[in-house]
Amino acid sequence: MLGFLKHPVVVTADINLNVVALTAMGLLSRLWQLSYPRAVVFDEVYYGQYISFYMKRIFFLDGSGPPFGHMLLALGGYLGGFDGNFLWNRIGAEYSSNVPVWSLRLLPALTGALSVPMAYQILSELGFSHCAAMGAALLMLIENALITQSRLMLLESVLIFFNLLAVLSYLKFSNSQKQRPFSPSWWFWLTLTGVACSCAVGVKYVGVFTYLLVLAVAGVHAWHLIGDRSLSNVGAKVERGVWLSGVGQRAVMGAAGGKGFSKGRLL
Numbered sequence: 001m002l003g004f005l006k007h008p009v010v011v012t013a014d015i016n017l018n019v020v021a022l023t024a025m026g027l028l029s030r031l032w033q034l035s036y037p038r039a040v041v042f043d044e045v046y047y048g049q050y051i052s053f054y055m056k057r058i059f060f061l062d063g064s065g066p067p068f069g070h071m072l073l074a075l076g077g078y079l080g081g082f083d084g085n086f087l088w089n090r091i092g093a094e095y096s097s098n099v100p101v102w103s104l105r106l107l108p109a110l111t112g113a114l115s116v117p118m119a120y121q122i123l124s125e126l127g128f129s130h131c132a133a134m135g136a137a138l139l140m141l142i143e144n145a146l147i148t149q150s151r152l153m154l155l156e157s158v159l160i161f162f163n164l165l166a167v168l169s170y171l172k173f174s175n176s177q178k179q180r181p182f183s184p185s186w187w188f189w190l191t192l193t194g195v196a197c198s199c200a201v202g203v204k205y206v207g208v209f210t211y212l213l214v215l216a217v218a219g220v221h222a223w224h225l226i227g228d229r230s231l232s233n234v235g236a237k238v239e240r241g242v243w244l245s246g247v248g249q250r251a252v253m254g255a256a257g258g259k260g261f262s263k264g265r266l267l
Helices: 017-031 044-055 067-079 106-125 130-142 144-150 156-179 184-203 205-226 234-256 258-266
Strands: none
Touching: 017 106, 017 130, 017 144, 044 067, 067 106, 067 156, 067 184, 106 130, 106 144, 106 156, 130 144, 144 156, 156 184, 156 205, 184 205
16 A cells, blocks of 8 residues: 555656746846836836825726736735835836835736747747747847836736737647647646636737637637547538438439439439
8 A cells, every 4th residue: 555655756857948048038138127227117107106096995997908907017016015105297207215116017027038938839839940939039038129118017018928828828728639638738728728818808908819819720720620530420420411311312213213213323
């Protein structure tokens, strides 16, 4: 009964060093001196006001977008101990000492950093070579616009992260369908696809296009699965029904007379 204690517990893992290196470089480029500049930059003046409302327990809905993204940014302020007492009145205003700038910008920086290895994995799941996947990830890594928006208290990098996560999860689900359908990993990636699509829509309304993209690809895959006889007998049933219909017509024509029967057989 306790025979397993006689042998050591061994854990093996496959580590892709490309993904590790890309993740490390992404974190370094996004987190290095994250608190600089210690001033309100661009749309931080608007998102900061939303965060202050949440910190003061003022919950609201506005036309700028769904509340989920604002609440994610407010989570950084909550974890950093922000009390919401700062006047977000103009771009360029210096942050006071009670504003945890690093904590407020942390979530966009992390999502921007993780988008780099995610691009590599998406191309790998699509069947491209490791060189092509590495090239795409490096382009994500050094793109100035992506670096800049990831280092500020903005929602664009969060939206891109959930978009890429939805696509990657569905690709892994699709590959699991070919290898081990209805396995635990199959269910995990399917569930994560739905969660990522929901989060993308919850961050910004344009995230619905990612949902439509995944839905369209899933529809194409489902169409091919229906016609695959190794997985479905629908095609065989349809063909058998047509054959039985032809047999019935010939029988009726045969009952009407030999000539009709002969014509029925020729048809």
